[in-house]
Amino acid sequence: MYRKFYDGDVQAMNGEENPITNIWPIGGGKGGSGKTFLTGSLGLLLARQGFRTLVIDADLGAANLHTVIGVAYPGRTLSDFVNRKIETLEEAVMKTPVPNLFFISGAGDNLDVANLIHSQKRRLLRAISKLPYEHVLLDLGAGTSFNTIDFFLISNTGIFVTTPEPTSIENVYRLVRSVYLRKIRQVLREEAFRELLQEAVMRSNGTSAKNPEDLLRMLRTCDPVQGERLEESLRSFRFKLVLNQLRKQDNPQIGTLVCRICEKHLGLRVQFLGNIQHDDRVHDAVCRKVHFLNKYPYTQTATDLREFCQRFLAEREDNPPAGPPVERPGETIRITANG
Secondary structure: OOOEEEEEEEOOOOOHHHOOEEEEEEEEOOOOOOOOHHHHHHHHHHHHHOOOEEEEEEOOOOOOOOHHHHOOOOOOOOOHHHOOOOOOHHHHHOOOOOEEEEEEEEOOOOOHHHHHHHHHHHHHHHHOEEEOEEEEEEOOOOOOOHHHHHOOOOOOOOEEEEOOHHHHHHHHHHHHHHHHHHHHHHHOHHHHHHHHHHHHHHHHHOOOOOOOOHHHHHHHOOHHHHOOOOOOOHHOOOOEEEEEEEOOOOOHHHOOOOOOHHHHOOOOOEEEEEEOOOOOOOHHHHHHOOHHHHHHHHHHHHHHHHHHHHHHHHHHHHHOOOOOOOOOOOOOOOOOOOO
16 A cells, blocks of 8 residues: 655755756757757757857767867867776866866777766765856766666756657657656655556556656545646756657658647657757768758758757756646647658
8 A cells, every 4th residue: 555755755856956958968869860960950059049058978888079079089078087097077177179178088988987886876976066157968868777766866857859750750759758757756755656657557557657647646536745846846847858850751840749649648748949950061061070050051941959958058047947738638639850
C-alpha cells in the first residue's frame, strides 16, 4: 500500500542543488538531429551580440563540437577535470576566434568518461553551475542515458532538438518523458518513487505507468502536500523544442504538433522555438572546419538560425511562468512528414 511522504522523504532542491537558469542543455533522442550544429550556431550568435557565452561539449565519449565551431584540437578537456588532472573546470576553458565565445572540449576524453560514477557526475555538474558566464550551452549526447538526463536536470531550462523524421520525433518524445520521470524520481527518492509506481500499476489493473501526469495526479490524491511540491517543481521547467533540417516537402507545423502531443499525452508543456531549414552546405562548412554562419550568412538556414536566437533571447528576457496545460478532450493528433 502506498504510504504518505513526509518532509524527510523529499530530496531538497535548494542551495547548490537549485536549477540554474543561465545554463541551457541542448539534446535530442536521436543522433544526427543537429544538436552540435545548433549549439555552435547559438553560441556564435549570442557572442556576436555581446554576451559572454560558454559552449561545453558534454557529449561524453563522442565529442566533436570543436570541429563545428572551428577550434583546433584542445589541450585540456572535461576528462582532465573529471580525472583531477586540473583542479578547477575553469582551467579547461579555451578562447575561440570569436570574441565573447568560450569553449570547453570533450574531445580526446578517455572512454571511461562516458560512464561517470555518481560522485564524478555530481562534482562536474556542481562545477558547471558555478561557471561565470551569461550563457552556458551544453551539447549533450543522443539518447536517454542517465548522464544525458541528469545534465538536463542541472537547469530548469533546456532545448530539445528533433528532425521531421518519425524516428527522430519518437525518440525526442521519449527523451522528454524520461527527463520528467527522472525529475520525479529525484524529488521523491528511489524508495518512494518505486512505491508510487507500484501503486499506479495496482490502480491501472497491471498497466505500467509511463505518464508523468498520471503519477502526479496519483500523488496529489494520496498526499496533497507533497503532490503540490512536486507539481511546483515540474512546472518550473521551461523546456523548448527546435525542429532542424526541415525540407520543402515537410509539414512546417510538425514542431508545434510535437509540443501539443507532449502536452496532451504527458501533461507537459514544451514551447516551440521554430524551424531550421535543411541545407546541404552545412556539410560543406563542417568539412572545411568553418562555421556555416560565416561562410553562408545569406541563406535561409542562416536566417532561421538568427530568428531562433532572437526567440531564445526574447523568452530568456520575458521568462513567463508556465501555466497549466490546456486540455483538448477528444482530440486526436497525427503527424506526417509531408503534412
